[in-house]
Amino acid sequence: MRSPVRPIICAMAFACVGACVSDAGQHAAHNPVSLVPPYSELPPAPAGTPIEAGTKVTLDARQQEAVVTGVSKWMKTPGSTRFGIMSGARNSRGTVTVCGEVDGRNGNGAYVGMKPYVGVMMGTAANPDFVVVGIAATDRERAEVASLCRESGVGPSS
Numbered sequence: 001m002r003s004p005v006r007p008i009i010c011a012m013a014f015a016c017v018g019a020c021v022s023d024a025g026q027h028a029a030h031n032p033v034s035l036v037p038p039y040s041e042l043p044p045a046p047a048g049t050p051i052e053a054g055t056k057v058t059l060d061a062r063q064q065e066a067v068v069t070g071v072s073k074w075m076k077t078p079g080s081t082r083f084g085i086m087s088g089a090r091n092s093r094g095t096v097t098v099c100g101e102v103d104g105r106n107g108n109g110a111y112v113g114m115k116p117y118v119g120v121m122m123g124t125a126a127n128p129d130f131v132v133v134g135i136a137a138t139d140r141e142r143a144e145v146a147s148l149c150r151e152s153g154v155g156p157s158s
Contacts, residue, residue, distance in 0.1 A: 053153035054089035054097060063088070063121060063128050067098050070130030071117055075104040084114050088121070089153035096121035098130065099149035116145045118152075 059067070067086055072078040084101030091097070098121060101114040116136045123129035136142040149155035 051148065051151040052091040052093070052095075053151060054091035054095070055153060057088050057090045057096060059086060059088045059096075059098065062125070063096070063098075063130075066121065066123070066128040066130040067100065067119070070119060070132050071100075071102050071135070074132055074135060075102070076107065077105045077109075080105050080111075082111070087154050091153070097149070097152035097154055099145070099152070099154040102135065116142055116149070118145045118148045118154075 064086060068081075068083060071083075072081045075081045082103040084103070086098065086100035088096045088098045097118065099116065099118050102117055103111050103114050106112050117132060118134055119130050119132040121128055122131050133148070134141065134145055136145040146155055
């Protein structure tokens with residue numbers, strides 16, 4: 001079932017590359033995000049591959065837990081990670097894109113404020129796995145994550 005989700009993962013990953021690394025001087029509360037095997041081994045989507053908008057869905061407890069686990073492992077201090085909103089949308093191929101907000105501590109131990117994130121639900125219903133595509137720290141990254149969420153049908157259309 002990997003092949004139907006390749007285009008969205010790859011398109012989101014490439015569109016959000018900039019959202020994976022903080023600009024110099026920023027005190028991000030997250031570590032840079034990069035895809036890990038088996039997801040990093042997927043071929044890239046062709047340039048210009050559109051993101052298919054989905055229909056909003058309610059995430060079940062397992063999916064929510066997978067999102068928390070998936071996002072927390074990219075935070076500098078996973079045990080102190082705090083979550084805000086968390087929303088998902090399922091497209092016609094069954095791919096669930098999740099967007100939300102996360103707060104974490106920076107290198108000085110201070111919370112830095114809610115940062116938007118975007119990722120894709122993988123795995124099975126019984127054993128979901130959340131792949132983080134990006135966690136934004138700068139205004140430019142926030143705009144990229146917001147665009148990906150909007151195009152996926154998760155964020156507001158305005």
